[in-house]
Amino acid sequence: MSRKQKRSLFEPKIVRRALWDSVRKLNPVHQIKNPVMFVVEVGSVLTTLLFFHAVITGRGEASPGFILQIAIWLWITVLFANFAESMAEGRGKAQADALRKTRRDVIAKRLLKPKKGAEVEEVSSSRLKKGDVVLVEAGDVIPMDGEVIEGVASVNESAITGESAPVIRESGGDRSAVTGGTLVLSDWILVRITSSPGETFLDRMIGMVEGAKRQKTPNEIALDILLAGLTIIFLLVTATLLPFSIFSVKAAGHGSPVAITVLAALLVCLIPTTIGGLLSAIGIAGMDRMIQANVIAMSGRAVEAAGDVDVLLLDKTGTITLGDRQATLFIPAPGVDEKTVADAAQLSSLADETPEGRSIVVLAKERYGIRERDIHALGAHFVPFSAQTRMSGVDLDGREIRKGAADAVEKYIQGQGGAFPSDVRVAVDDIARQGATPLVVAEGRRVLGVVRLNDIIKGGIRERFAEMRQMGIKTVMITGDNPLTAAAVAAEAGVDDFLAQATPETKLKLIREYQAGGRLVAMTGDGTNDAPALAQADVAVAMNTGTQAAKEAGNLVDLDSNPTKLIEIVEIGKQLLMTRGTLTTFSISNDVAKYFAILPAAFISIYPALGALNIMHLATPQSAVLSAVIFNALIIFLLIPLALRGVKYKPLGAQIVLRNNALIYGVGGLIVPFIGIKLLDMLITALHIV
């Protein structure tokens, strides 16, 4: 699980690359995409020019030293913002590099006819076309994404998933998709290529983690508009201050109009640079957190939508319950000893390698001390489960022991001229009503009893669902079980609703119903028959082990193929939006303190009385302006870790979350700059910088 190791936030290699990138990003063509930071850059250029003007003419509007320092700090502000973005990108790029290594050109064995044993032609993988069929044998790298059409093989997919345990890939069914760049460890498969060069899953993954084709997400654009609006408003505020102050100088009869350097400083302090500078880093980091969770988002939109999800459709098996049922009780038929049932059940399960079968053996041993026997030593003949009989069992010394679903066993017994006892029927119904699965055990024409198989609810899942409810998310369990069983499991797991006897059609219908009610639906799926529902859902997580069709239909791919991941995905999505919201609030509430720092400094020559607004008692007008600008730049840098990690998320109701965040980032945003600016001012004064 190599990728599961969390990359440390400031990995030296990434930092080095980010430092260089942040300089490269000063290019106005890049900056203009971010209106807030573009304004800062223009301010930097302007103050730099003013500095040269002051040096050359000797008649600058302020001392060249002061102008230079403002200019430098404005440049640093831009660099910090670039650095934040580069850091976020850098983490993705490091990941992409690792992935790219696996995308090397390999020699593929193209078959002239899609059949094992046909003539083989060796071609470079880059020349393969969609529809070609290749033979991949043990030790070969699968050249491109495709579908297994013949054969079965164990494949090491760690290059993609980070999971080193090999997986089985075989033709037909839900495990037929193979990914280019993965290694076949044993056996052979015939693969029909399903993608063209440059469009493989690996290519898309690299593109996504690298952020190369990163497009702004809808919510990011909306926030961008708000920030641009605020920027224009503050641009007007500061620009008009020049004529206002010129007029005021005339009116007051003394003083000098506010310096353009000070106006540039004021502007940069007022516009929401904190959020503006960190906005794209937050977005990229959100994608990155998905990758850390081993989820590949096919679009940034999907990550954002994950935060909005109101309804989670969860498959019962594997998500809510452990994949396998466990035997928990033997109920004997009338006139049968309990131990006899256990013994027969164990015998019939000895060769049954399914988890259910094993659990029967274990229960019999634990409860009745019936030791496990070697089926071969007994000379028994194992009868495997078949779709026709829907039973499995064992033939031993003329005994025919069978176990299976009640109706299948009933048919079998009747076929032999036996009768199905009504007491057993009652027991079977009882078990079903409790949400468990009954297995009837019979020997010859006689029913011995019933084995109760229970779904085992995953530990802690109930609490998880309670948290979801707190967050306002409705959980719906999807199961193929009958409604009785489904209701019992749903009650035990604490989900809000369930869909029993689900088919692909009913799933799709359910999703549409929720969507028509204005809700956003998330689901996970792996099979081809999940594809329509995945395509319909707003947030669709496809399992990496799933079929190609499922992966195409989903907008997120979970490399761990862990159905519980959906919950994590929702949290990451919410965290992304929250980080944006809190930093916006923080950024704007910072403005109050900056006003109190800069306004008195700017106007004190016109109206000395305005010195009363200098409530922080900053030493000189110059140090006041400079401290505000430095604070503004430093806060961006200091908040980079927060932007990359995201605001801490707790599953609580909206009201409480808002209150907490408003207190921390709103009220905090009011207070922090007062302290910060005062401290910087003391430092500047102590160092005699201006």
Added chain:
Amino acid sequence: MQIVLYFGILGVLAWPLGLYMARVYEGVPCGLDGVLGPLEGLIYKLCGIRPEEEMDWKQYAFAVLVFSAAGVFLLYLLQRAQGMLPLNTQKFGAVSPDLSFNTAISFVSNTDWQNYGGESTMSYLTQMAGLSFQNFLSASAGMAVLVALIRGFKRHSANTIGNFWVDMSRTTIYILIPLSLLYSLLLVSQGVVQSFDKYRTVTLTRTVNYETPKLDANGNPVKDASGSPVMERAQTKQQTIPLGPAASQIAIKQLGTNGGGFFNVNSAHPFEDPTPFSNFLECLAILLIPAALCLTFGKMVGDMRQGWALLVTMFLVLAPLTFLCSKAEQGGNPHFSSMGIDQAASALQPGGNMEGKEVRNGITGSAVWATWTTAASNGSVNSMHDSFTPIGGMMPMLLIQLGEVIFGGVGSGLYGMLIFAIITVFVAGLMVGRTPEYLGKKIEMFEMKMAAFAVLTVNALIKVGTAIAVSTKAGTAGISNPGPHGFSEVLYAFSSFADNNGSAFAGLNGDTVFYNTIGGIIMFFGRFWVIIPVLAIAGSLARKKHVPAGLGTLPTHTPLFVVFLIGVIMIVGALTFMPSLALGPIAEQLMYH
């Protein structure tokens, strides 16, 4: 004490009115259908309105614009032609082109900025058929736009937001006319004049000596070297008492947050506002409909708590500012204090700053009026804001600059507030980790674009306008006070233009070609460049699906949300104007400390 009483009675009256208006807009029987229904039907028949036909937002906006443009045009013509028309007892000539332009836009945009003196410029016909008429129509237009926006929240997956002509007609017929009738009668009972007689000239009991600014040949005040007007002595034995159909106009001027007075000094004039009771009534009328509309909104979106939340928000901003204004005025003139003059209330003097205030209204009555008339975009005055203390005068100015959303104009105040609510929901919604929703509608790119546009427009108009005025000769010529106070006058005027308030700081001489023209343009954009984005939002919201609220949804009726909303209003309003206010009233106040 007086302030608490004012707010209390306002709340009690707004509730039933709000519910009544909701019935009017929802087209359910409201109680007056029997009497007014035939009138409504007649109007539809005469104008060819098909009430069942609905409009999408573009058609709605087009209707508002066409209707308003026609209003501007007709009002302009009426003023230019008043000399030739009847009901002109004082034989006033045509109003000048620039003044007519300014006044026409002023009344159509519900600003009612007055660069004219009513009793010395406008004939009775112009006052009634022009100004009063627009008092009704501009108010209804604002309310119609609000109702369209409310429908945007209410409807889902719909393309239309109502029919402008129907909304207009129903507002005028069922709400404004009945209320104005009631109010006019109450005012007449208090002695407000309602007459078609000529002005009366009466002989004074004793000769009065006074000083008047010396005028040059063009009628502009002559100024000395320091910029103060030159005064000359004058004497008179007679006084002209202006009359006219005032009561009917004043009722709608107050109710429709118009504020264009019948007389020049507006409700400081004894014939507009003769008694404390009439003052109370008129003051109440300013906020009555804006307050009630909040509850109409709550009723129409099916959640009264939403309406109350907005009303409480408005109240929480206005109450402290009213109190501060009143306190600043009662504290007296800081300039006098610095000279050691006693301004405390005692048996010999009322205390406080009484300059520019009518004794019958007193300080509290004046401060309440001043803050309420600027909170609501009414703009009528019963005292001269120019003469307020710096901080006292800053409160009305701030209230305008907050965007006229604290009650605001009828309709326009609440739709402005809803724009702020949308912005607040956006920021607060992000903080809880969801795409923001307001009243079940997702707030996305388009809404933010329009909301930002609306807020930006007004903000830009004020700042750029003021900047032009203080940088040009034509602009600075109108300023009558030196120092920061002169700056305050200009800033106040442009705030009043752009936010369609219409009150004036009074010191500024606004009847010049420069101010008439730029003012007219700014009033126009301040009104319609907000209406268009508002209707665009209405259209976009109506098309969206309704998202049912859950635990993860940000509740928008809680105290926390109200606090957040106030924060956003303060940041966009107060914070963006702080630098300019620092150069005006704040500097002025601090200079005397």
